[in-house]
Amino acid sequence: xxxxxxxxxxxxxxxxxxxxxxxxxxxxxxxxxxxxxxxxxxxxxxxxxxxxxxxxxxxxxxxxxxxxxxxxxxxxxxxxxxxxxxxxxxxxxxxxxxxxxxxxxxxxxxxxxxxxxxxxxxxxxxxxxxxxxxxxxxxxxxxxxxxxxxxxxxxxxxxxxxxxxxxxxxxxxxxxxxxxxxxxxxxxxxxxxxxxxxxxxxxxxxxxxxxxxxxxxxxxxxxxxxxxxxxxxxxxxxxxxxxxxxxxxxxxxxxxxxxxxxxxxxxxxxxxxxxxxxxxxxxxxxxxxxxxxxxxxxxxxxxxxxxxxxxxxxxxxxxxxxxxxxxxxxxx
Amino acid sequence: xxxxxxxxxxxxxxxxxxxxxxxxxxxxxxxxxxxxxxxxxxxxxxxxxxxxxxxxxxxxxxxxxxxxxxxxxxxxxxxxxxxxxxxxxxxxxxxxxxxxxxxxxxxxxxxxxxxxxxxxxxxxxxxxxxxxxxxxxxxxxxxxxxxxxxxxxxxxxxxxxxxxxxxxxxxxxxxxxxxxxxxxxxxxxxxxxxxxxxxxxxxxxxxxxxxxxxxxxxxxxxxxxxxxxxxxxxxxxxxxxxxxxxxxxxxxxxxxxxxxxxxxxxxxxxxxxxxxxxxxxxxxxxxxxxxxxxxxxxxxxxxxxxxxxxxxxxxxxxxxxxxxxxxxxxxxxxxxxxxxxxxxxxxxxxxxxxxxxxxxxxxxxxxxxxxxxxxxxxxxxxxxxxxxx
Numbered sequence: 001x002x003x004x005x006x007x008x009x010x011x012x013x014x015x016x017x018x019x020x021x022x023x024x025x026x027x028x029x030x031x032x033x034x035x036x037x038x039x040x041x042x043x044x045x046x047x048x049x050x051x052x053x054x055x056x057x058x059x060x061x062x063x064x065x066x067x068x069x070x071x072x073x074x075x076x077x078x079x080x081x082x083x084x085x086x087x088x089x090x091x092x093x094x095x096x097x098x099x100x101x102x103x104x105x106x107x108x109x110x111x112x113x114x115x116x117x118x119x120x121x122x123x124x125x126x127x128x129x130x131x132x133x134x135x136x137x138x139x140x141x142x143x144x145x146x147x148x149x150x151x152x153x154x155x156x157x158x159x160x161x162x163x164x165x166x167x168x169x170x171x172x173x174x175x176x177x178x179x180x181x182x183x184x185x186x187x188x189x190x191x192x193x194x195x196x197x198x199x200x201x202x203x204x205x206x207x208x209x210x211x212x213x214x215x216x217x218x219x220x221x222x223x224x225x226x227x228x229x230x231x232x233x234x235x236x237x238x239x240x241x242x243x244x245x246x247x248x249x250x251x252x253x254x255x256x257x258x259x260x261x262x263x264x265x266x267x268x269x270x271x272x273x274x275x276x277x278x279x280x281x282x283x284x285x286x287x288x289x290x291x292x293x294x295x296x297x298x299x300x301x302x303x304x305x306x307x308x309x310x311x312x313x314x315x316x317x318x319x320x321x322x323x324x325x326x327x328x329x330x331x332x
Numbered sequence: 333x334x335x336x337x338x339x340x341x342x343x344x345x346x347x348x349x350x351x352x353x354x355x356x357x358x359x360x361x362x363x364x365x366x367x368x369x370x371x372x373x374x375x376x377x378x379x380x381x382x383x384x385x386x387x388x389x390x391x392x393x394x395x396x397x398x399x400x401x402x403x404x405x406x407x408x409x410x411x412x413x414x415x416x417x418x419x420x421x422x423x424x425x426x427x428x429x430x431x432x433x434x435x436x437x438x439x440x441x442x443x444x445x446x447x448x449x450x451x452x453x454x455x456x457x458x459x460x461x462x463x464x465x466x467x468x469x470x471x472x473x474x475x476x477x478x479x480x481x482x483x484x485x486x487x488x489x490x491x492x493x494x495x496x497x498x499x500x501x502x503x504x505x506x507x508x509x510x511x512x513x514x515x516x517x518x519x520x521x522x523x524x525x526x527x528x529x530x531x532x533x534x535x536x537x538x539x540x541x542x543x544x545x546x547x548x549x550x551x552x553x554x555x556x557x558x559x560x561x562x563x564x565x566x567x568x569x570x571x572x573x574x575x576x577x578x579x580x581x582x583x584x585x586x587x588x589x590x591x592x593x594x595x596x597x598x599x600x601x602x603x604x605x606x607x608x609x610x611x612x613x614x615x616x617x618x619x620x621x622x623x624x625x626x627x628x629x630x631x632x633x634x635x636x637x638x639x640x641x642x643x644x645x646x647x648x649x650x651x652x653x654x655x656x657x658x659x660x661x662x663x664x665x666x667x668x669x670x671x672x673x674x675x676x677x678x679x680x681x682x683x684x685x686x687x688x689x690x691x692x693x694x695x696x697x698x699x700x701x702x703x704x705x706x707x708x709x710x711x712x713x714x715x716x717x718x719x720x721x
Contacts, residue, residue: 075558077551144578178521180582182568265526265569267562276568282526286571290418290436290528292554 050305057298065302071269076287076296083303085267089184089277090307093259094252096188096273097195101248104192105199106241110229112200113207125204132197140261143190148181148262156185156274164274177274182264184277190258195248202247206240207233239326246318253311256281280307375407380671385413386420386433388572389456389530390654392593393689394433397679400688404678408671417530417555424448424657430672432657435530436555437636447661449712450635451676451705452653455624455695457592457615458535459602459650460488463580464499466514478514482507484606485641485649489543491520491587493550494564499585507606516585522561523579523588526569529555534640534652535589541641542649589650592616593693609645619648620695628700635708651695658712666714673709673719680705 020026057065065083072082112125160175177183210233218228234241264276265286280303291297391414398410412433415423420432425441425448438448460483466476483491487503490496496503500515508515525532537553539546550557561567568586570579573594580588581600592615595602604614613619626642641649656676663669679685686696697705712719 071563073558075551076556077554077558144582149582178568179584180521180568180579182570182579260526260571261575265571266567267558268565268567269563270565275565276562278569286527286569287556289416290555292528292556296556 047308050301050308054298054302054305057295057302060295061299061302065299066306070271072267074267074283076292076299079293079295081296081299083280083299083306085269086278086280086283086303087306087310088271089187089263089279090253090281090310092184092271092273092277093187093191093263093279094249096185097191097252098245098249100189100192101196101199101252102245105196105244105248106203106234108196108200109203109207110233112204114225114229114233125201128197128200132201136194136255136258137261139190139194140258143186143258143262144180147190148186149179152181152183152186152189153177153179155189156181156183159185160274171271172273174270174272175274178264178276182262182276183274184263185273187259187263187277187279188273190262191252191255194255194258195251198251199244199248202244203237203241206237206244209240210236239322242318242322242325246315246322249314249318250311253307253314254281256285260285280304280310375667377406378409380408380667382408382410382430382668382671382675383413384411384420384429384431384433384656385415385423386429386657387417387435387530387654388414389417389435389591390433390454390694392597393454393692393694396688396692397685400685401675401678404682405671405674408675410675416528418528421657424659427659430663430668431676433654434657435652435654436533437655438634438657442634445659445662447659448634449658449660449708450655451658451708452631452635452637452697452701453656453676453679454654454689454697455620455639455651456534456654457620457648457651457693457695458531458538458589459592459595459615460587460589460605461577461580461595461600461602462587463584465516465584466511467516468514476514478511479601480510481601481603482606482612483603485542485608488603488605489539489546492522492524492539492559492561493543493546494522494561494566495545496520497564497566518585519566521583521586522559522567523576523583523586524559524561524567524569525572525576525589527571529572530652530654531573531589531591532556535650537638537652538640538650591693596693605649607645607647607649608641608643609647611645613646613648615648615650615693617690617693617695619646620651621698622646623648623651624695624698624701628698631701631704635704660708660712661714663712663714666717666719669712669714670719673712676709677706 060079061081065081067082068084069082070085070088072084073080074085075081108128112121116124156175156177159173160177163169164173164175177185214232214236215228218232223231259279260282263279263282265278265282266276268275268277284300284304284307288297288300291300391412394412398412401408401410417434417436420429420434421438421441423429424432425445434450438450441448462481464478464481466478468476470476483504484507487496487507490503497519498517499520500517505512505515533553533555536550536557540551540553541547550560559567559569562569568579568583570576573590576588576590577594577598577600580586590600592602602615604612607613622644623639623642626644626647627637627639630637630639637653639651639653642651658672658676663672680697680702690696
């Protein structure tokens with residue numbers, strides 16, 4: 001009777017629980033595992049939902065949906081819909097943003113980490129982080145009323161008059177830019193302003209994390225400050241800088257509100273940066289709330305799926321780059 | 333950096349936990365849903381919570397109405413969220429709201445919920461707004477801004493179809509003799525809504541009625557269409573009535589469309605139109621009433637009606653009803669059902685409520701149509717019993 005009592009399942013369980021919870025390690029580990037697996041679950045469920053809900057659009061619209069044709073249709077009323085103008089808009093605006101933002105942000109982060117006088121460092125860092133915290137709709141409003149007419153339109157006119165005259169670049173810089181400035185270029189520039197603080201703040205932290213010994217060793221070998229930055233610090237921090245760039249690029253690809261407000265939301269058939277365009281994110285934001293037909297809403301879900309895949313692909317490519325550069329660095 | 337982020341995360345997490353722990357305690361005091369069946373003669377102030385959402389087209393007037401109704405019946409606490417017609421229709425089908433607002437009619441929704449009822453509340457006009465500079469300068473050399481413009485139905489459709497692309501096109505010049513020689517040789521920038529909206533639906537339905545070519549090439553009108561001007565390179569899409577207004581105001585030689593209430597309250601010049609009867613009309617309460625009068629007998633049994641391009645001499649041609657959608661039999665809470673009916677009746681019959689709407693530029697229902705809506709309201713039942721007055 002007594003022996004049985006000791007080994008009753010309840011008592012056993014009780015002892016097991018008190019044993020594993022004694023130091024709190026296992027519940028803690030379990031909790032962390034649970035929280036982390038939520039992320040994986042979330043990505044899988046988003047992927048599944050987009051795939052599942054776009055099924056009818058994929059079968060009805062077929063591969064024709066993805067034909068790389070800029071002069072494409074998006075007519076929900078008769079079901080003639082193609083995605084390319086939106087894919088192009090998303091890629092080109094993110095590309096403009098990245099090309100402009102990357103060198104500027106790296107410059108800012110080097111200045112903050114290496115060259116900035118102490119009294120300026122904190123106010124400047126604070127301002128940059130503040131810039132990252134401004135809601136995108138504010139960038140949009142400022143863009144429409146100030147930035148576009150005052151800055152983008154003049155730049156656009158200059159570009160149309162110079163690069164637009166070169167035959168090779170003509171498709172991308174053919175004007176005229178609308179007087180209001182609403183264009184792919186405007187979206188790219190606004191995005192650049194929006195992702196500069198992200199890339200700059202993260203890269204600054206990367207530079208600050210580089211051990212002092214690296215700099216001292218370089219200086220001891222007689223390197224100038226420029227050589228130290230260019231040949232020691234940047235290679236050392238390259239994987240971190242790439243990580244920062246991925247963050248920035250991700251924001252540029254997915255940004256919706258500010259882009260919708262400044263891109264012009266037009267199914268214009270050219271590739272020109274100076275003309276109004278459309279992005280995948282702004283199309284979904286504009287039309288998903290009130291769709292004309294079931295095919296229309298399914299097609300929008302397919303657009304979301306494409307946006308998801310594009311983001312995933314770019315992330316993977318960037319990861320591979322990080323991996324390769326860090327390996328090269330370790331070898332060299 | 334990571335550590336910093338973690339710290340911030342922890343602070344946010346704990347903050348959230350504290351907040352969520354507090355929230356139920358605060359809400360627990362006034363419980364609204366306890367009186368399920370008993371209709372008491374006097375209800376505590378704010379004890380009946382009515383929730384509605386939907387169309388943004390009538391939002392300016394609904395905002396004032398919902399606030400005003402609290403003084404009429406203090407027991408009702410009514411909120412109307414402007415989420416768009418599509419979201420409103422979905423919400424009334426799902427049963428998450430007590431009533432919904434919509435500018436577009438129901439189609440497949442009747443299959444899911446059979447007792448949905450459309451109730452026309454107001455008529456709204458959509459007006460073409462423009463930003464146009466005369467080529468002539470005034471005495472001191474300043475740019476002259478054109479404030480008055482007349483278009484006919486075909487011309488408006490042709491502009492939006494990019495068949496007319498210049499302001500000095502003969503079709504426009506012949507309609508505006510006073511602007512003879514003053515219209516610029518400039519491309520018309522055509523501004524349209526980028527987001528799907530009831531305003532677009534009314535506008536494109538009207539264009540389809542104005543022009544057979546539009547009907548054939550673009551379609552019969554919907555909340556989202558493929559704009560021919562976009563392909564031509566002179567189209568721009570903007571979000572919401574404010575977005576269209578800003579795009580027009582910042583682009584010289586542009587045209588756009590917004591609802592009348594919006595154009596009026598922001599003093600944007602809007603064009604007059606020559607209607608089906610060949611008369612030049614201006615969008616105002618009188619021309620709206622005339623347009624509604626043209627279609628008194630056009631209602632189906634759900635009270636749906638399209639009222640664009642009326643044949644009356646004084647009718648504004650780009651007009652649409654905005655509706656409320658209610659459930660006529662399947663409302664679960666009879667107190668709420670009664671308050672919904674009382675609220676709708678108040679908005680339709682109270683003189684002050686009417687004045688609020690007409691001051692904002694909406695058209696009030698003519699008596700014949702009003703009677704139809706009131707009749708429908710009187711047929712609403714809750715749990716099989718008629719709603720007592």
